[in-house]
Amino acid sequence: MASNAKQLQDRLQYQFSDPQLLTLALSHRSCGSNNNERLEFLGDAVLGMAISSFLFQRFPEAREGDLSRIRSQVVRAESLAEIARKLDLGPELLLGPGEMKSGGHRRDSILGDTVEALLGAVFLDQGLVAVEACVQNWFGASLNTLTLDTPVKDAKTALQEWLQARGKPLPEYRVVKTEGEDHSRLFTMSCKIDAVDETAEATASSRRKAEQLVAEKLVKKLENI
Amino acid sequence: MASNAKQLQDRLQYQFSDPQLLTLALSHRSCGSNNNERLEFLGDAVLGMAISSFLFQRFPEAREGDLSRIRSQVVRAESLAEIARKLDLGPELLLGPGEMKSGGHRRDSILGDTVEALLGAVFLDQGLVAVEACVQNWFGASLNTLTLDTPVKDAKTALQEWLQARGKPLPEYRVVKTEGEDHSRLFTMSCKIDAVDETAEATASSRRKAEQLVAEKLVKKLENI
Structure with missing residues (x-):
C-alpha cells in the first residue's frame, strides 16, 4: 500500500478493512495486469445505483427524464475527475512508467475511473451503506445543492x-x-x-x-x- | 392492486410489504401520471448493480471488457422481456386504453421496462438483498449457466x-x-x-x-x- 495510505484514507473519510482493495483501486492498467479495471466496472454500477437511489428519494416529484438528466450530470467523467482532484488522488495513483511520464495522474479519464474503482472497492469492503456514505462525503455540496432546474452543462x-x-x-x-x-x-x-x-x-x-x-x-x- | 396479486407474487417469489409498490410497478405510463417510469429509472440502476456484483464474484479472473459484454447481454431488453414472459407479466400490466388495444401487454419494451420497475419496487420495499434474491429467482438458469465463452447474441x-x-x-x-x-x-x-x-x-x-x-x-x- 502507498506509504501515505493513512492520510489518503483520512481524506476519503473511509478506512479500508482490507487495505489491499485500496491499493488495487489506485492501480491503473498501465502498471500491470493486477489493476483497477474490474473494480471500475463494479464501481460504475455501484455509483449509478447510489446516485439513482439518492435522486429518487431527493426529488419525489421528478419525472424519469429529469432524473436521468441530473444523474448523467452527476456521474459524468468531468464531475468525477473534479472529485478526484478535491480528494487529491493524483499523487496516489499507481501508474506505469509511460503514463507517469505523460502526466497520467492529471488526466481526467484516469482520475474519474479511479473514483469509480474506489467506490467498487468500498462496496466489496463494507457494502452499499458504506458506499452511500462515501458518495455523500465525496460529492458533498454538489449533491445537496442540486435542483431540478440545475442547468445542464450546456x-x-x-x-x-x-x-x-x-x-x-x-x-x-x-x-x-x-x-x-x-x-x-x-x-x-x-x-x-x-x-x-x-x-x-x-x-x-x-x-x-x-x-x-x-x-x-x-x-x-x-x-x- | 390487481385482484390476482397473490398469484403474481407467488410467481415473483416475492411478497411486497407495501402492495402499492407492486401496483405502481405494473402501471405503464399510458395509464396516467401515476406510472412506473420513476421505478424503472431506479430499477435499471439496481439491476445493473446486482448483475455487475454477481458477475464480478462469479468470474474472478474475467477482464472488465468481458464482464461488460456479458452484463449487456443479461440486461438487454430482449432478455428482460423473456423474463417478463416467463413470469407471465403480460396480463398483469396496467395499460391505458390505447396501449391495451394495440397489444402493449405483448410488447418487448413494455415488458422489459416492467421487470426493471418491479426490481426498483423491490429495492424500495426491502432493499438490495431482496433484489439480489429476485434476480437469482427470475434470471435463474440463464445466470447460472453463463460462461465467459457464452456467445454474444450475434x-x-x-x-x-x-x-x-x-x-x-x-x-x-x-x-x-x-x-x-x-x-x-x-x-x-x-x-x-x-x-x-x-x-x-x-x-x-x-x-x-x-x-x-x-x-x-x-x-x-x-x-x-
Whole structure:
C-alpha cells in the first residue's frame, strides 16, 4: 500500500478493512495486469445505483427524464475527475512508467475511473451503506445543492460549437410530439445533423430540457466519430 | 392492486410489504401520471448493480471488457422481456386504453421496462438483498449457466444483415492495437461504416470478442438512425 495510505484514507473519510482493495483501486492498467479495471466496472454500477437511489428519494416529484438528466450530470467523467482532484488522488495513483511520464495522474479519464474503482472497492469492503456514505462525503455540496432546474452543462452550445468549427449548418430542433395535460406535459424533441447523418430524440418536461437531452446524445455520438 | 396479486407474487417469489409498490410497478405510463417510469429509472440502476456484483464474484479472473459484454447481454431488453414472459407479466400490466388495444401487454419494451420497475419496487420495499434474491429467482438458469465463452447474441451477423438489406458494402474490422503479454493479451478492433459515417472501437481479450463488441456498438447506433 502507498506509504501515505493513512492520510489518503483520512481524506476519503473511509478506512479500508482490507487495505489491499485500496491499493488495487489506485492501480491503473498501465502498471500491470493486477489493476483497477474490474473494480471500475463494479464501481460504475455501484455509483449509478447510489446516485439513482439518492435522486429518487431527493426529488419525489421528478419525472424519469429529469432524473436521468441530473444523474448523467452527476456521474459524468468531468464531475468525477473534479472529485478526484478535491480528494487529491493524483499523487496516489499507481501508474506505469509511460503514463507517469505523460502526466497520467492529471488526466481526467484516469482520475474519474479511479473514483469509480474506489467506490467498487468500498462496496466489496463494507457494502452499499458504506458506499452511500462515501458518495455523500465525496460529492458533498454538489449533491445537496442540486435542483431540478440545475442547468445542464450546456450540450446545445457544445453541439453548436462542434458544427461551427467544421463549417456545418447549425442544428435545428423539432417538436416530435407533446403528451399529457397542462401540469404534466411531456415534450419529445428531435434533431437531425445532416452533415454527419445522425439523429437523436428525447423526451422531458420542457422543450428546453428535451433539447438539451437531444444535444447531449448527439454530442456523445459525435465524440465517437 | 390487481385482484390476482397473490398469484403474481407467488410467481415473483416475492411478497411486497407495501402492495402499492407492486401496483405502481405494473402501471405503464399510458395509464396516467401515476406510472412506473420513476421505478424503472431506479430499477435499471439496481439491476445493473446486482448483475455487475454477481458477475464480478462469479468470474474472478474475467477482464472488465468481458464482464461488460456479458452484463449487456443479461440486461438487454430482449432478455428482460423473456423474463417478463416467463413470469407471465403480460396480463398483469396496467395499460391505458390505447396501449391495451394495440397489444402493449405483448410488447418487448413494455415488458422489459416492467421487470426493471418491479426490481426498483423491490429495492424500495426491502432493499438490495431482496433484489439480489429476485434476480437469482427470475434470471435463474440463464445466470447460472453463463460462461465467459457464452456467445454474444450475434451482433456481427445483425450488422451485416442491416447493411446487406440496404445494399451497402460489408463491414471491415481492423486491428487498432494489441497490448499485454501472451497470456493476457488485449485486442482493440475498430470498424467504420462509410455508408452511414459511423465508427466504433472496442477492446477485449480476443479478436472475436472485440469484433462482437464493435458490432454491438454499431448496431445500437444504427438503431437510432
